[in-house]
Amino acid sequence: MLPSSRRLWALLPLLPLLLLFALAGCAEREEPASASAGGGNGFPVTLRPSGAPEVTLEAAPERIVSLSPSTTETLYAVGAGEQVVAADDQSTYPEQAPRTSLSGLNIDPEAIASHNPDLVIVESDLENKLSKALAKTGTKTLVLPAPATLRDAYTQFELVGKATGHAKEGAELARRTEAEISKLVADTPKTELSYYHELDPSFYSVTSATFIGGVYDLFGLRNIADQDDPNALGGYPQLSAEHILRADPDLIFLADTNCCGQSADTVAERPGWDTLTAVRQGRVVAVGDDIASRWGPRLVDFVRTVSSTVRDAGR
Structure with missing residues (x-):
């Protein structure tokens, strides 16, 4: 199943990475x-x-x-x-x-x-x-x-x-x-907290094999979308609600607030999600649809949000 057309453009800036991953295994490094x-x-x-x-x-x-x-x-x-x-x-x-x-x-x-x-x-x-x-x-x-x-x-x-x-x-x-x-990275204590990055309400996410996942890796966070193979599906898997509930992430980052009206409140209203650690401890964070899917100068804002969330979680 493909992401909804409503979210297609949020994913498109990142999809060329799929080609890069595919070529990496069969071509010499450029x-x-x-x-x-x-x-x-x-x-x-x-x-x-x-x-x-x-x-x-x-x-x-x-x-x-x-x-x-x-x-x-x-x-x-x-x-x-x-x-x-x-x-x-x-x-x-x-x-x-x-x-x-x-x-x-x-x-x-x-x-x-x-x-x-x-x-x-x-x-x-x-x-x-x-x-x-x-x-x-x-x-x-x-x-x-x-x-x-x-x-x-x-x-x-x-x-x-x-x-x-x-x-x-x-x-x-x-x-x-x-x-x-x-x-920002140096001033943030490393952690082994787990996280879920949401691209849209149908639970499309990113793994640590993507550009976005690489940002989270800077802080030592563990991605629940990695499962057995972070490179599977090009690093953009669609998770199930059951998997997310089982994984019980410590942090949830929402990149679908503008497109799809998601928030900490709407997440808490999903069946069973009020039991998640991230929800119970108030660690559901909006990262901004555009900022979290682009690699322009506002990338610093994305990193700052992750840094602040990790530091707050460690207090």
């Missing part, structure tokens, strides 16, 4: 993402994203279309917001982002081209169909797949900065984000 610049202003620059084709930009793009909510956030964070002329329908942050009906799922090259971009950024481009179509108009396509690790996310901040003529700001964003997350 070189880390990087960029090399020529001229004194940083251009031309050749960008080499991990898991995607390299792209050479001759000059700083003036009209950018972002079809990745995470990248939209990063573009504004590095100071390239004024260069963004269109963003996809899921780019809800920041508020001033030029959100349109463009879709990063059902990509329409003609609709994208109507915005006259000189750079388009997407999360995936199967068989390079988009890049080939846009190349006919002289538009470059930069593919930034979902990162597998925090380090990959920091590297993408740097790449976005270099791609837009804001290399210094991109490097600073990566440095600052890493420093803030490292401090």
